[in-house]
Amino acid sequence: DSGVTQTPKHLITATGQRVTLRCSPRSGDLSVYWYQQSLDQGLQFLIQYYNGEERAKGNILERFSAQQFPDLHSELNLSSLELGDSALYFCASSPTPDGTARGGYTFGSGTRLTVV
Amino acid sequence: GQNIDQPTEMTATEGAIVQINCTYQTSGFNGLFWYQQHAGEAPTFLSYNVLDGLEEKGRFSSFLSRSKGYSYLLLKELQMKDSASYLCAVRGSGTYKYIFGTGTRLKVLA
Numbered sequence: 001d002s003g004v005t006q007t008p009k010h011l012i013t014a015t016g017q018r019v020t021l022r023c024s025p026r027s028g029d030l031s032v033y034w035y036q037q038s039l040d041q042g043l044q045f046l047i048q049y050y051n052g053e054e055r056a057k058g059n060i061l062e063r064f065s066a067q068q069f070p071d072l073h074s075e076l077n078l079s080s081l082e083l084g085d086s087a088l089y090f091c092a093s094s095p096t097p098d099g100t101a102r103g104g105y106t107f108g109s110g111t112r113l114t115v116v
Numbered sequence: 117g118q119n120i121d122q123p124t125e126m127t128a129t130e131g132a133i134v135q136i137n138c139t140y141q142t143s144g145f146n147g148l149f150w151y152q153q154h155a156g157e158a159p160t161f162l163s164y165n166v167l168d169g170l171e172e173k174g175r176f177s178s179f180l181s182r183s184k185g186y187s188y189l190l191l192k193e194l195q196m197k198d199s200a201s202y203l204c205a206v207r208g209s210g211t212y213k214y215i216f217g218t219g220t221r222l223k224v225l226a
Contacts (some may be wrong), residue, residue, distance in 0.1 A: 002158060035216075042218035043159070043203065056213040090158060097212045104149050105214075107158035 004108035006091050008086060012114045018079040021111045025072055025093030031055070032074040033105060034066055037088040049074055050097045081115045088112050120141045120217035122204055127223045128194055136189045136202050136220045143207025150178050150189045151203040153219065159203055181207065191222075199224045 003026035013019055025032050034046040041045075045058035049068035060066075061083075068074040078085060092105035118165035119141045128134040140148070147166045151159035163171055165187060177190040189202055201219040208215075 002160075031212075033213075041137050043216035045213050045215060048212055049214075056211055058213060061184075088156075098146070098207065104151075104161040104164055105159075107160070 002106050002108060004029075004093050004106050005103075006089075006108035006111050008111060009109065010112050010114075012116060013081060015081055015083060017081050017115075018077065019081065019113065021076040021078070021089050021091075021113075023074045023076070023091030023093075023108060025074070025091075026088060026106050029093035029095050029106070030072065031094045032068055032072070033063055033092045033094075033099050034074070034076050035090045035092065036085075037090060037110075043090070046076070048097075054096050078113070083115050086113055086115045118206070118208055118215050120204055120206055120215060122202075122220045123215040124218070125221045125223070127225060129225050130196060132195055133190065133192050133215030134194060134222065135181075136191070136222065138187045138217060140185050140187070140204070140206045140217075142145050142185075142206050142208035142215070145182055145185075146207040146209055146211075147214075148178075148180055148187050148207075149205040149214060150176075150187075151205065151216075153201045153203055154199075155201075161212065162202075163174070194224050196224050198222060 002067045005024040046060045048056040066076045088110045092107045150162040153159040163178035203219045205214040206223040
């Protein structure tokens, strides 16, 4: 157990639907990162929050949004889902905004999203 | 733009040494990570380099040359459990985000 908790572990939904993925960071970590991993794309950075504020943004689609709450957990919302959104979605956390302290990022076990 | 290149696949024999290379092009440089990822699992941290030179940690070592935009991960005394993907991730200047390469799938054969 890495200390980063992601729920649900698996999600199957239909095209056009909306889902919410949840992440609780490791105790003491203020920074949360979201990554998408498809078979042919590797880990793609989506967005980062630090202590409730957005700090960095990757190639996140407009259909996707995220936020970090006062208790530091984060949610990634995916709407108008398409087949191509099927992927593993990882959340990672770190104590600092740059992920360098205490061994970089700590990743959760991921949410496998299947859009049918 | 930013670009990270790693070989797609490598094969090595149990007990051997393997070197996995990573070349990168970024706007500035603020650190490089190596992660190990077994299929379907979360990536786990292996090493972090921000200055030139070699960082050794048990059977794993990582080297960085900032002037060449180059890093390698060296795995010694390979074990079957080392069969995994190895991901190189780089942070440029003026950003907090790390960009990951597509990873190198290492197969260790008996």
